[in-house]
Amino acid sequence: MSVALNGVPVKEEIEKVMPPEDILAKKPVVMVECFQNIPCDPCAASCPFGAILPFEDINDLPAVDYDKCTGCGICVTSCPGLAIFVLDMNYSDEEALIKLPYEMLPLPQKGEMVSGLDREGHKVAEVKVDKVTKTKNKTYLISIVVPKELALIIRNIRVEDKTNG
Numbered sequence: 001m002s003v004a005l006n007g008v009p010v011k012e013e014i015e016k017v018m019p020p021e022d023i024l025a026k027k028p029v030v031m032v033e034c035f036q037n038i039p040c041d042p043c044a045a046s047c048p049f050g051a052i053l054p055f056e057d058i059n060d061l062p063a064v065d066y067d068k069c070t071g072c073g074i075c076v077t078s079c080p081g082l083a084i085f086v087l088d089m090n091y092s093d094e095e096a097l098i099k100l101p102y103e104m105l106p107l108p109q110k111g112e113m114v115s116g117l118d119r120e121g122h123k124v125a126e127v128k129v130d131k132v133t134k135t136k137n138k139t140y141l142i143s144i145v146v147p148k149e150l151a152l153i154i155r156n157i158r159v160e161d162k163t164n165g
């Protein structure tokens with residue numbers, strides 16, 4: 001199987017971590033885009049519902065029990081690799097909600113339009129910030145509303161710094 005050499009996952013890798021379609025159709029769930037066997041496991045301990053299964057070896061890749069996942073987003077900000085997202089494909093008829101981790105400044109504001117970026121950092125749309133949640137660590141949980149067809153594309157945001165004019 002081909003794997004990304006530049007840190008950007010390839011299509012086959014993304015397909016492997018896609019939540020099942022029947023689950024996505026009925027509730028918000030986590031999508032864990034973790035592809036490297038590195039010694040890291042805070043995601044499993046962070047989930048209060050046991051939806052990220054305990055690791056047998058700290059180098060394992062995370063495994064998800066989607067039936068247990070509520071889409072709460074707690075695990076999203078536990079991941080030092082910023083590799084975890086929540087997808088709610090039923091936000092509206094045309095839109096999905098994505099919860100993503102964010103550590104940059106300036107912070108977005110609720111209701112603000114920001115740039116939605118793909119996994120390579122390219123802008124693909126203007127998207128609306130639905131919620132900004134402070135957590136107990138330095139990572140914020142940002143909820144954005146995106147066109148449904150971009151729910152598997154957008155994985156970051158860019159907030160334009162308005163202090164420079």
Ligand code: SF4
Binds near residue numbers: 030049051070074075
């Ligand atoms: S979104 Fe919530 S329920 Fe789902 S895996 Fe993360 S912490 Fe657990």
Ligand code: SF4
Binds near residue numbers: 032044062078
């Ligand atoms: S915390 Fe993040 S980087 Fe670490 S194993 Fe879990 S998903 Fe992968």
